[in-house]
Amino acid sequence: MRVAIVGGGAAGMMCAATIAEEYPDVDIFLLEKNASLGKKVIISGGGRCNVTTGIEDIAQVLEKYPRGNKFLQSAMHRFSPIMVYAWFEAHGVPLKCEDDLRVFPVSNNGKDIVAVFEDLFEEKNVQVLYKHNVQHITKQDTGFVLSLKDQEDLEVDNVVMALGGQAYRHTGSTGDGYDMIEQLGHTITPLAPSLNSFLTKESWPKTLSGLSFQKATIFVYGQKKKYTSTGPFLFTHMGVSGPAVFALSSRIAFLEYDKETPLDIRIDIFPDMAEEKLLEQLQQTRETSMQKTFKNTLPHLVAKSFAETVCQELNIPLDKKNADMSKKELSRVAAFVKGLPLQVIGRGAGDEFVTAGGVELSEVDPKTMESKICPGLFFAGEILDIDGYTGGFNLQASWATGNAAGLAIGK
Ligand SMILES: Cc1cc2nc3c(=O)[nH]c(=O)nc-3n(C[C@H](O)[C@H](O)[C@H](O)COP(=O)(O)OP(=O)(O)OC[C@H]3O[C@@H](n4cnc5c(N)ncnc54)[C@H](O)[C@@H]3O)c2cc1C
Numbered sequence: 001m002r003v004a005i006v007g008g009g010a011a012g013m014m015c016a017a018t019i020a021e022e023y024p025d026v027d028i029f030l031l032e033k034n035a036s037l038g039k040k041v042i043i044s045g046g047g048r049c050n051v052t053t054g055i056e057d058i059a060q061v062l063e064k065y066p067r068g069n070k071f072l073q074s075a076m077h078r079f080s081p082i083m084v085y086a087w088f089e090a091h092g093v094p095l096k097c098e099d100d101l102r103v104f105p106v107s108n109n110g111k112d113i114v115a116v117f118e119d120l121f122e123e124k125n126v127q128v129l130y131k132h133n134v135q136h137i138t139k140q141d142t143g144f145v146l147s148l149k150d151q152e153d154l155e156v157d158n159v160v161m162a163l164g165g166q167a168y169r170h171t172g173s174t175g176d177g178y179d180m181i182e183q184l185g186h187t188i189t190p191l192a193p194s195l196n197s198f199l200t201k202e203s204w205p206k207t208l209s210g211l212s213f214q215k216a217t218i219f220v221y222g223q224k225k226k227y228t229s230t231g232p233f234l235f236t237h238m239g240v241s242g243p244a245v246f247a248l249s250s251r252i253a254f255l256e257y258d259k260e261t262p263l264d265i266r267i268d269i270f271p272d273m274a275e276e277k278l279l280e281q282l283q284q285t286r287e288t289s290m291q292k293t294f295k296n297t298l299p300h301l302v303a304k305s306f307a308e309t310v311c312q313e314l315n316i317p318l319d320k321k322n323a324d325m326s327k328k329e330l331s332r333v334a335a336f337v338k339g340l341p342l343q344v345i346g347r348g349a350g351d352e353f354v355t356a357g358g359v360e361l362s363e364v365d366p367k368t369m370e371s372k373i374c375p376g377l378f379f380a381g382e383i384l385d386i387d388g389y390t391g392g393f394n395l396q397a398s399w400a401t402g403n404a405a406g407l408a409i410g411k
Contacts, residue, residue, distance in 0.1 A: 001025070001026050001027065001409075002026075002029070002157050002158075003031045003157065003158045004031060004144070004156040005029070005032045006158075006177070007031070007163040007177075008038065009039075009041065009173065009382075010378040010381060011402035011405075012160065012380065013117040014402030014403055014406070015378075016028050016126050017126075017400065017406070018407055019085065019406045020126050022406065023410030029129055029154060030126055031148075032129070032132065033131065033132060033133035035130050035131055037114055037118060038113070040168060041110055042110040042111055042113075042397065045110065047109070048104045048108040049110030050103065051105065051113060051392060052085060052103045052392040052395060053101055053103060053391050053393060058076055060144055061081060063389065064389045064391065065388040065389075065393060066194075066251055067386060067387055068361060068384065068388075070365070070398075071364075071366045071386065072401075074367045075367075075401050076140060076396075076397075078400070078407070079403040081146070081352070082398075084399050086112050088116065091116045092119075093105050093106075093112050093115075093116055093266060094107075096411070102391055104337065117235060127289075130150055132148055133148060133176075134148055134180070135147050135149050135176075138178060139376075144157075157167065157376065159377050160378040160380055160381070161181060162402065163177030163273050164381060165355025165383065166178075167353055167354050168352075175229065176382075181383070184377060185371075185373045185374055186360065187363060187372065188357070189357040189358060189359075191308060192254050192355070192357055193352035193355065194249060194348055194353070194354050194356040195246040195352055195353035195354050195389070195390055195394075196347040196352035196353070197242075197249075197348035198241060198250060198265070198346075198347065198348070200239035200343060200344055201342075202343065203341055204312070204313060206235075206236075210234065210236075211234060214232055215244075216269045217267070217268040217271040218244050218265055218266070218268075221265055221339075227252055229244045229247040231247060233267065241348070249347065250389055253357075254356070259345045262333075262345045264319070264344075265342050265343075265344065266341055268337075268340075269338075278337070285297050285300050285301070286322040286325055286330065290322050293306070293318065293320060293321055293322070294320050294325050295308060295318050295319075297322075297327065299309075302337065310333060313336065316329060316333075320321060344394045354387045354388075354394050357385055358384045358386065359379050359383055359384045359386050364379055368408030369405035370405075378408065379405070380402040381397070381401055383393065397410075
């Protein structure tokens with residue numbers, strides 16, 4: 001049997017590895033348009049590659065996928081985060097689970113993850129066809145013909161589409177798969193960037209660029225449906241970012257917002273403290289240093305740079321003494337930091353981590369990843385209408401679906 005796997009990213013590599021290890025008689029062609037494998041894997045997690053999650057309970061893991069969680073159930077049980085962890089360690093890459101339950105190679109080097117596959121493909125004679133850009137796929141009575149840019153056609157019995165989404169296009173995933181898959185009879189759901197930072201209308205976040213918070217709660221204000229997200233957060237030169245922002249961006253991936261119709265958000269930088277308690281603390285601080293300026297005592301509660309912004313945004317003169325601060329003004333400060341009002345006018349251009357949307361899941365068998373429309377055609381990874389939050393969940397979905405497709409093809 002001859003199998004073509006299109007796309008040498010996380011999903012394609014895991015699919016090829018699974019077939020090679022489980023079914024040595026299958027001829028595997030892994031077609032990658034780049035001159036190397038796993039470009040996105042290597043840069044993932046800031047180059048450290050957050051391979052999977054340390055969360056062991058599958059139900060909890062599945063909650064981390066705003067799209068595709070039900071579909072993933074079977075594949076995730078068969079190749080769970082624990083099994084992925086064990087798989088990489090068994091293939092010579094020691095992993096570690098950090099306090100926030102993100103799993104990385106001990107070396108903190110994503111290249112080690114890709115090297116596992118390169119070594120395995122050499123050992124198992126997987127034919128890795130670099131610089132092979134698949135342009136079109138034709139279904140025949142038996143099998144498929146792959147048309148390639150500047151190369152001869154390739155005939156195979158089965159095809160796995162693992163071309164990724166269309167985020168970080170310079171890594172090779174440029175959304176090529178969508179048209180080809182539609183031509184084979186499948187539906188592609190609407191696509192949108194996900195796991196992105198927010199650009200804000202206000203320019204004051206820029207002055208705080210780099211200032212980060214361990215925990216903040218962000219909520220979309222004034223929406224009928226309430227979206228919230230809690231986690232680490234930071235100001236950037238264009239707006240706001242960090243895991244809490246990414247998770248929120250994922251939940252609202254299909255909401256439209258721009259300069260004309262901005263999205264109102266509020267950020268609570270004291271999510272674990274009630275507003276009354278915060279006000280109490282502000283009053284106590286005020287009373288202990290009446291002759292100091294308010295701006296200089298506020299850093300008891302917030303960063304110094306932020307204290308100045310708070311005063312400016314609330315029109316509190318920077319030289320105003322605590323003694324002159326009224327209770328009403330302190331209440332305004334407490335309300336402000338419990339709900340920093342910002343208007344989101346866009347997504348950080350091209351900086352999203354994943355694409356939400358993809359191959360319509362009802363058209364794919366969740367156990368085998370095989371098309372219900374075009375037998376012999378399989379899917380794996382981000383090309384499917386599956387995406388997760390940050391924390392190793394997107395790679396985990398790619399490993400799990402790649403493994404499921406590989407096991408099914410060999411059978
Ligand atoms: C900056 C960044 C950091 C990330 N960090 C993490 C992280 O730490 N943890 C995590 O879980 N997720 C992370 N993600 C998301 C994760 O990397 C992806 O979801 C995952 O790599 C998707 O795997 P894939 O195999 O489906 O697609 P990809 O990894 O995108 O692979 C698709 C491959 O197909 C090839 N291809 C495309 N078109 C063709 C064609 N026509 N012919 C031949 N080949 C083709 C591409 O060149 C590419 O190599 C990150 C994403 C980004 C952008």
